Amino acid sequence: MGKIxxxxxxxxxxxxxDPEEGLMRCCSDALGVLKEEYTKAHKKFAPxxxxxxxxxxxxxxxVCGELDVxxxxxSLWGRAFEAIxxxxxxxxxxxxxxxxxxxxxxxxxxxxxxxxxxxYARGYDMFDVLIFSCAEGTKKPERRIYELALxxxxxxxxxxxxxxxxxxxxxxxxxxxxxxxxxxSIEQVKTKLSALGVKI
Numbered sequence: 518m519g520k521i522x523x524x525x526x527x528x529x530x531x532x533x534x535d536p537e538e539g540l541m542r543c544c545s546d547a548l549g550v551l552k553e554e555y556t557k558a559h560k561k562f563a564p565x566x567x568x569x570x571x572x573x574x575x576x577x578x579x580v581c582g583e584l585d586v587x588x589x590x591x592s593l594w595g596r597a598f599e600a601i602x603x604x605x606x607x608x609x610x611x612x613x614x615x616x617x618x619x620x621x622x623x624x625x626x627x628x629x630x631x632x633x634x635x636x637y638a639r640g641y642d643m644f645d646v647l648i649f650s651c652a653e654g655t656k657k658p659e660r661r662i663y664e665l666a667l668x669x670x671x672x673x674x675x676x677x678x679x680x681x682x683x684x685x686x687x688x689x690x691x692x693x694x695x696x697x698x699x700x701x702s703i704e705q706v707k708t709k710l711s712a713l714g715v716k717i
């Protein structure tokens with residue numbers, strides 16, 4: 518294993534509380550349907566929405582067609598995400614600390630366009646590289662999105678570690694040889710990073 522030079526972070530579930538449940542609740546409430554019904558319709562069109570293959574307008578047109586309800590005005594997804602956004606301040610502090618210690622940092626997120634726009638609106642400036650699935654046309658756990666992160670960081674797989682809370686995304690990273698940490702808690706991440714030789 519090479520000396521670690523870069524740490525790649527997932528967003529939802531690692532740097533913030535997992536937004537999935539809250540998004541399903543907010544959007545189903547706004548549409549006036551059961552959460553289970555909305556979630557089922559959402560899952561049909563979410564992959565294309567997340568990879569940027571369809572716009573938010575197209576997504577809502579498809580979902581609301583399935584549910585036989587009116588299409589919402591404006592960016593319902595963006596409003597819902599803002600309403601349920603809960604950052605883990607200690608994790609953002611860790612990213613800042615790593616950057617100040619000379620490590621490169623990246624955000625690698627499966628995110629929809631309005632979600633990405635919300636990130637940029639927050640003014641976060643602690644990452645060297647930002648990769649969002651909707652802007653790249655590829656998403657975790659596809660090989661290409663991890664390769665993009667490494668290319669833009671300028672580091673090798675042996676010099677990089679990827680942190681995510683989803684096993685499927687971790688397995689995708691492992692498949693190209695990345696060091697990985699399956700997120701459980703902030704302290705667990707710090708312990709695992711230290712074990713990889715990262716100075717916390």
